[in-house]
Structure formats: structure tokens, C-alpha cells
Amino acid sequence: MKVGFIGLGAMGLPMAKRVLGAGHELFTLFHRNRAPADELASLGAQILPSAAAIAQAAEAVITIVPADAELRQIVLGAGGLLEGFSAGKVLIEMTTATPHAIQEVERALAPKGVRVLDAPVSGGTTAAAAGTLTIMAGGDPELLQQVRPLLETMGKTIFHVGAVGQGKVVKMANQALAAIHLLAIGEVFALGVKSGADPQTLYEVIKASSGYSKMMDLRLPGFLLEGSFQPGFRLDLMKKDLNLALDAAQMLGVPLLFGGLATQVFAAASQAGRGAEDFAAAADFLSKFAGTKLSAKSEDAS
Numbered sequence: 669m670k671v672g673f674i675g676l677g678a679m680g681l682p683m684a685k686r687v688l689g690a691g692h693e694l695f696t697l698f699h700r701n702r703a704p705a706d707e708l709a710s711l712g713a714q715i716l717p718s719a720a721a722i723a724q725a726a727e728a729v730i731t732i733v734p735a736d737a738e739l740r741q742i743v744l745g746a747g748g749l750l751e752g753f754s755a756g757k758v759l760i761e762m763t764t765a766t767p768h769a770i771q772e773v774e775r776a777l778a779p780k781g782v783r784v785l786d787a788p789v790s791g792g793t794t795a796a797a798a799g800t801l802t803i804m805a806g807g808d809p810e811l812l813q814q815v816r817p818l819l820e821t822m823g824k825t826i827f828h829v830g831a832v833g834q835g836k837v838v839k840m841a842n843q844a845l846a847a848i849h850l851l852a853i854g855e856v857f858a859l860g861v862k863s864g865a866d867p868q869t870l871y872e873v874i875k876a877s878s879g880y881s882k883m884m885d886l887r888l889p890g891f892l893l894e895g896s897f898q899p900g901f902r903l904d905l906m907k908k909d910l911n912l913a914l915d916a917a918q919m920l921g922v923p924l925l926f927g928g929l930a931t932q933v934f935a936a937a938s939q940a941g942r943g944a945e946d947f948a949a950a951a952d953f954l955s956k957f958a959g960t961k962l963s964a965k966s967e968d969a970s
Contacts, residue, residue: 669693669727671692671693672695672726672728673695674729674730674749675731677732677734678899679901683762685708686797688713689821690821692818695725696708728815734905739765739770739773744772750780759777759783761784761786761787767834770806770835783807785811787804787805787806792901795824799821804835804838806838843906848926854950858955858962887948892948892951893962897945900946903943906947907938934947
């Protein structure tokens with residue numbers, strides 16, 4: 669299949685490599701940083717000058733960009749996908765954005781006969797590289813079946829979650845829970861460490877107990893227990909995702925008490941200069957209020 673891929677960030681680049689490695693003909697472009705596009709070109713991809721050119725060349729276009737503004741620009745802006753798309757083509761939109769943005773995009777593309785699958789992902793950069801992402805697909809079930817082989821180059825578990833927009837809703841809920849779980853780990857592990865517990869022991873025991881969450885596996889080893897915050901998923905991106913959830917809750921009149929508090933902690937950590945680090949840094953930021961660190965290699969900082 670001829671596939672366009674737009675958005676070569678920490679998630680997008682390994683996902684694009686998976687698509688290319690599966691034998692699809694790949695078209696891409698670069699924005700500020702040319703290096704990821706050049707890396708794909710060295711593997712056989714073609715770099716084109718605009719999103720419109722990609723829409724003309726590809727049968728299906730995958731987009732995974734930072735947020736609503738970038739999504740609207742790449743689809744609806746000058747030189748965007750809308751200009752190049754024609755009937756029968758497909759947009760697979762994988763950005764963590766609002767349901768309103770993807771529904772607006774769908775309405776703009778429908779008169780041209782272009783179908784849209786709303787398909788954000790979860791699993792982080794490790795799963796992106798391994799092709800084991802979870803994909804939350806909103807849209808026509810028949811379209812999902814049509815593009816499933818392409819999605820399976822990037823994801824292991826694919827859910828159909830409803831109409832276009834519902835993929836974004838499910839991803840928004842997942843991100844809010846992930847952030848809340850992370851901060852709970854930071855706070856409670858800080859209490860344990862301050863009380864004399866070994867953080868590795870806490871991890872092993874709680875993993876076998878009722879307080880366990882998958883976030884412990886994702887952000888204790890390799891991050892908090894090592895005091896390492898090289899970004900797999902940047903703190904500022906999680907802050908953006910939390911704000912999506914908070915905005916939706918305010919619009920719908922849904923109390924989001926823990927989510928609101930989590931948003932404030934992430935904002936404070938970002939203001940403290942940690943926005944470019946992995947989002948695990950928010951738990952480290954929180955633990956420092958207790959005067960301690962969660963690294964198994966460090967002593968109590970009090």
C-alpha cells in the first residue's frame with residue numbers, strides 16, 4: 669500500500685519505521701527537524717514537499733502530531749491534506765487531540781469522498797518500536813477492517829470504540845488515569861522511602877498486592893528507580909493531555925477533582941523546568957516535597 673506518514677516525533681518515527689519495514693511504500697515530510705525524515709529516506713521512504721503532495725501520492729495517510737492546532741493545520745491549512753486528497757482515500761488520525769477537532773476534520777473531508785479513522789495509540793516509545801501499541805479506533809467498522817493490516821504493523825491490540833471522536837475520548841480518559849496513577853506512585857512511594865522502606869522492595873511487594881497499577885511497571889524501572897528522566901513521553905505532552913481532559917470536564921459539567929489536581933502538579937513541574945523530561949519527572953517533582961527521592965541508588969535527601 670502507498671502510505672503517507674506525517675508526524676515523526678518520539679512516537680511517530682518508530683511507528684513509521686514499522687510501516688516501512690512491513691513493505692509499504694512510504695511518503696513523508698519534515699517540519700523543523702529534518703533528521704527523522706532523512707532517516708526514513710535512508711530506509712527507502714520518499715520525502716515530499718507538503719502534506720498536499722503526500723495526500724496525492726498515498727492511498728492512506730497516517731497523522732500523529734502534537735495537538736488540535738497542528739492537526740487542523742496539517743489537514744485544513746495551506747498546502748494541507750485537504751488540498752491533495754481525492755475520493756476513496758483514507759486518513760488514519762492518531763493524534764491525542766479533542767473529539768471536536770477530529771470531527772471537524774471529518775466534516776471537511778467527507779465532501780471529497782475521504783474516509784476518516786480516529787485511531788490514537790497507547791504504549792509509549794518502546795511499544796511503538798516493537799509494533800505492540802494499543803490502538804483505539806473510532807469510525808466505520810468496515811473501514812477499520814479494511815486498514816487493519818496496516819494498523820497491525822504498529823499495534824498488537826486494536827479496539828473499535830465507536831464513531832469518529834470516540835477514539836479521542838478513550839485516549840483522553842487513559843491519559844488522565846495514567847497521570848493520576850503516576851502522581852499517586854510518587855506521593856506514596858515518597859512516604860514509604862521517608863519511612864525507611866527500600867523503593868525496589870516497595871515496588872516488588874505492591875506489584876503482587878492490591879495497590880498495583882501498570883504505571884508502576886512503566887515508570888518505576890528505567891525511570892524513577894534509576895533517577896533517569898530521558899523522555900519516552902515528555903512531561904509537557906502529558907500536561908497538554910491533562911488539559912484536554914480538564915477542558916472536556918468543564919464543558920460537560922463533570923467534576924474532575926483528581927484530574928484537576930494532577931493538572932496543577934504537571935503545570936508546576938513544567939514551570940520548574942522539567943517539561944522536556946519524561947513525564948515520570950512529575951512524580952519525582954512531587955516526591956521532593958517530602959524531601960526524598962525514589963531512586964533505589966540514592967539516600968534520603970532530607
